[in-house]
Structure formats: C-alpha cells, structure tokens
C-alpha cells in the first residue's frame with residue numbers, strides 16, 4: 001500500500017470543460033488547486049466532430065492541461081471517497097476538498113456487434129475515426145442527435161464523394177431540440193447528399209455495416225447514440241442514469257467536501273427537470289462547483305447554484321449551423337450562417353476564461369483564420385514584397 005499524497009486546497013478530477021473552469025474558479029478564490037487527469041490533455045470536445053470529419057486539423061482536438069493549471073497529476077482515478085481519490089496504479093491523493101468532473105463515456109446499448117462501432121467522445125477517438133474515414137468509401141452514423149448531426153455535416157463537407165447514412169430511431173433529427181432544428185438539419189444535410197433514415201432501429205452491427213430493418217447499410221459504423229456517466233464505478237451515489245447525485249450546492253449527497261459538475265453530475269434546473277449533458281452546463285457548473293469547493297476549504301458556507309440550458313449552438317461545417325439563443329431562432333436559410341460564428345465565439349470565450357490570453361495559441365483554426373484574416377489582407381494591399389511572394 002503506497003503512502004497517500006496530500007495536496008493543499010482543492011483536487012479536481014478531470015481536466016475537461018467542467019474541470020478547468022472549476023480549477024480557474026478555485027484559483028481566483030486564492031485557494032491552491034491541483035488537477036488529476038487520465039491523459040493530461042484537455043480535449044476541446046465541441047470541436048471533435050469537425051476534427052473527426054476532416055474540416056478541422058488534428059491540432060484543434062486538444063491541448064496540455066498544464067498550459068492552463070500549474071499543478072497537474074496524470075493518472076486514472078478509480079475510486080473517490082470524501083476528500084480523497086485512489087488511482088489505478090494504487091496512489092491515493094487526499095485534499096481539503098474534491099471536485100469530480102470526469103465526464104461521460106459513449107453508452108453501449110445491448111446491440112449485437114456494438115463493439116465493432118467507432119465512438120466519438122475523446123480526442124483519441126476523433127483522431128482514430130478521422131483515419132478510418134479517410135480509408136472508407138461509405139459510412140453509417142447511428143444517432144441523429146447533436147453529435148451525429150455535426151459529424152455527418154463535417155464529414156460530408158470534407159469527403160463529398162463518401163456515401164453517408166445517418167440513422168435515427170426517432171421520427172425526427174435532434175429530437176431533444178426545437179422542431180426547427182430538425183427541419184434545418186435535414187435541409188442542410190440532404191443538401192450535402194447525406195442519406196437520412198428516420199424511425200429506424202439498428203438490429204445488428206457487422207464487419208460490413210449496420211443492419212437496419214432487413215437491409216444492410218454498408219460502411220464504417222459510428223455509434224453517436226448517446227453518452228452515460230457510469231459514476232457507480234467510482235463508488236459515488238448515482239441516479240438511475242449513472243450520474244452523481246448532488247445537492248443544490250453541487251455537493252455530492254452524503255459528503256461534506258466532495259462536489260461534482262459536468263456530464264458526470266445529475267444537474268437539474270430550478271424546476272427539478274434534468275439538464276442535458278452539454279459544454280454550456282459543464283462550464284457554468286464547473287465554475288460554481290470550484291467556488292463552492294474553495295468556500296468549503298475556507299470554512300465558509302456554500303451557495304445554491306441556479307443552472308439552466310440557455311439554448312443550443314451547432315456547427316455543421318461549411319459555415320452553416322443551427323442555433324437557438326433564448327427566444328432567437330437561427331435555423332432558416334441565411335440565418336444559418338450565424339451559428340458557426342457563435343460556436344467559434346463561445347469556444348474563444350471558454351479558452352480565455354480558463355487560460356487568459358496565453359491560451360490563445362490553442363484557439364481553433366477557424367477562430368485563428370478569422371482573427372488573422374485582416375492581418376493577412378492588409379500587407380497584401382500595402383506591401384509589394386508580400387504581394388510578390390503570395391501571388
């Protein structure tokens with residue numbers, strides 16, 4: 001049995017959206033913070049459909065956690081108790097408070113052959129999938145939610161000759177979002193020759209493709225049918241869906257100094273309705289959990305947190321997307337040019353929040369091209385030397 005390592009202040013499990021926002025909030029409260037992460041890399045998950053599909057480069061997929069936080073431990077946490085965590089190599093770390101933000105994993109329904117399907121949840125998954133798509137001539141994406149729709153859109157843009165089937169069990173795409181999203185997504189994807197199969201259940205997955213009804217849809221199969229937290233594996237109290245049960249201050253039930261945020265936590269809005277797994281919720285819940293963990297360390301009372309999903313912003317590639325922000329719906333032709341800009345703006349805002357201006361080197365390629373575009377054009381107009389080189 002190895003001696004426990006003690007860290008001062010707050011230990012954050014997971015260096016994703018919730019984790020890095022929690023770490024930043026703790027730091028701002030003047031309390032020391034350490035992040036333990038499985039890979040030591042912060043995945044920019046909302047960019048991964050573009051990376052896998054081929055409209056963004058692999059460099060956009062992730063950045064080192066140590067660029068955002070001073071104290072980082074690379075390791076996989078397997079057990080969490082109140083104020084301590086144990087890792088797969090037997091190391092135990094104790095802290096004054098813990099914030100659990102270990103995210104979610106692709107759900108694996110009891111479908112024969114599911115292990116043959118690719119998934120897309122981490123930068124590693126996205127880069128592996130990108131390589132397989134480059135070698136494929138057809139593809140079957142199972143799940144017409146946000147992940148499946150964004151992946152279909154990006155892949156169809158980067159690989160226009162690829163046959164893409166998008167299979168959804170419900171009668172419309174993006175069933176959890178407003179009706180206008182479904183028609184907008186169908187319009188954009190059909191315009192790119194994506195074959196959409198609604199009200200269609202997968203019977204089986206084989207080496208050749210997916211069996212839907214009695215037909216074989218041939219191609220590389222990707223499972224984009226949802227995610228689960230499976231937090232029971234850490235010994236945490238969980239809801240039926242495997243997300244950690246928390247109180248209104250995001251503190252894990254029956255614990256004093258352990259908080260949870262992001263996909264792994266059973267967040268609810270003020271009416272008690274479950275909130276979806278989204279980066280938007282992860283960012284705000286992470287910051288709030290970090291502040292409450294810092295308060296707990298300083299012996300101050302923790303505060304109730306009011307969370308709500310304000311809207312949705314999806315990027316379907318080729319400067320088209322879908323968004324609902326409060327009452328404003330941006331899904332119609334023409335208006336659908338705005339959501340990709342919003343997607344980039346949110347990405348940039350999150351980056352600045354977790355790392356300040358130094359983090360700008362991890363800005364997505366599309367953001368950098370927007371920022372550097374005026375600089376690139378200006379010398380062309382004024383400098384004959386640059387003009388000569390570039391023409």
Ligand SMILES: Cc1cc2nc3c(=O)[nH]c(=O)nc-3n(C[C@H](O)[C@H](O)[C@H](O)COP(=O)(O)OP(=O)(O)OC[C@H]3O[C@@H](n4cnc5c(N)ncnc54)[C@H](O)[C@@H]3O)c2cc1C
Nearest residue numbers: 014016017018038045077102103262263277278279280282
């Ligand atoms: C392809 C795709 C596109 C998406 N697009 C959008 C979008 O456009 N807008 C939106 O709002 N949401 C989007 N989402 C959902 C959103 O990305 C997630 O809700 C968000 O990433 C959740 O943040 P998190 O911090 O809880 O988890 P993550 O960001 O996944 O972070 C979890 C971290 O924990 C680490 N970790 C996991 N297990 C362990 C362990 N045992 N020990 C130590 N570390 C561990 C991981 O390495 C990771 O760094 C998308 C999701 C996917 C898959």
